[in-house]
Amino acid sequence: MPLLEVEDLHIELQTQRGPAEAVRGIDFTLERGETLGIVGESGCGKSITVMSLMGLLPSTAKVTGSIRFDGTELVGRDERAMCRIRGNRIGMIFQEPMTALNPVHTIARQVGEPLRLHRGLSQADARKEVLALLDRVGIPDAASRLDAYPHQFSGGQRQRIGIAMALA
Template identity: 65%
Template sequence: MTRPHQSSAPLLLVENLQVALPTPHGLVPAIRNIHLRLERGQTLGVIGESGSGKSITMLALMGLLPEQAQVSGSVKLNGQEMVGASDATFCGIRGNRVGMVFQDPMSALNPVQTIGRQVAEPLRLHRGLSRNAARAEAVALLTRVGIADAARRAEAYPHQFSGGQRQRITIAMALACGPDLLIADEPTTALDATLQLQILQLLRELVAERGMALILISHDLGVIAQNVDQMLVMYGGSIVERGPTAAVFQHMAHPYTRGLFAARPMIGLRAEGQRPRLPTITGHVPELQDIPPGCPFAGRCAWTEASCASTTPPALAVPVHSSGAAHTASCQPHVLRQLEATA
């Protein structure tokens, strides 16, 4: 099912999103000044180390943050402001206009309900279908995502399926009401390489079929390279680089992005009788309360200067894209110029 689109506003418009989370040290910033715009049919990838803020950003979009969290800025879905919206408003959007595929399908599924009932639930809640009509639609969805003999297996429970099948079931749940936006948070992490390819291919097909927008979160640079048109690189709750995926991969600008790419294991680089060490980013990801107010990467970056920890770096166009490609990096101008000179 696809929903008619009457608004000329972008599907998703995020401006200056900031999130503070409760910790033993009090409320500390977890997400800082996030801006993004996503149109229908676009695909966006988000990469970064664990703790960089990828999942927290998506939970903020879904209204799933802890109760004590503080959120400011603006998140508009089809022009509707979501920051400060009521629980009832979010309940009408989650599973309806926005679907989410979580990293661990076993924890996302209810172990004491059949999968047919779980896939049918959003159809009954949001579309008002009868029990029989919702079950028939659920069986069709399960068949579409590759569950064999779906009419019979709809009566089975999550533990009776493999990991790859459970992930397919959560995708069916997320797509049940024909959402405008699908958020997939590390959807292939626990799967082997063959199942990863199958799940990612399924997501591509479904996005193309239904005209949805897709936000794909992943640690895997190869997954991002092959499955999204635009990408963000996050560190310390901030976006440090963004742009068309091909442009970012071809001209990595920010020191953190370069560090991530340099640390990739590469087939064929092992010398005979040797095992060369991979380059690593010095230091470690700081705790939320220890992230500097300026550049979040200050201290781990080889180009760190005294002003980096206190001065927020501007988002600058990457010099190589004089043709106007929308590729930016948040770094000091002279550092970007020096890095470009050494590329």
């Protein structure tokens, strides 16, 4: 069974000028262990497609077609069901790390949140895991930077922190 199957995905967004078809009938399959790149010009629907996989579209968006993750249909699932999957089984690395990270929370708190929510780790155990993840993605002197805030990192380091969050 494929890890991810997207069939005839259509996404309609509401705009001030009426409905706009943001995605028109995309299909793809991703097997376990494979990597898939979605490329295209600006505004062609790449981000909207990925946001639909995560259940992060605006409530006014109309999604039709099928998104099956590990055999489970995601289209039409309620927010509570998506929260059990999002951050636990599916992660996303946002293109712009400064907008993906909360400026008022430390890196340890942000990277540790999915570990506490989905794996039930204590604060102390989550902190240890965050340190291991930051080391894994190449944050220099990670132990002394756990309590730093996003603005205290370079753009490339913030991108690595986003990757650590997705791994968490």
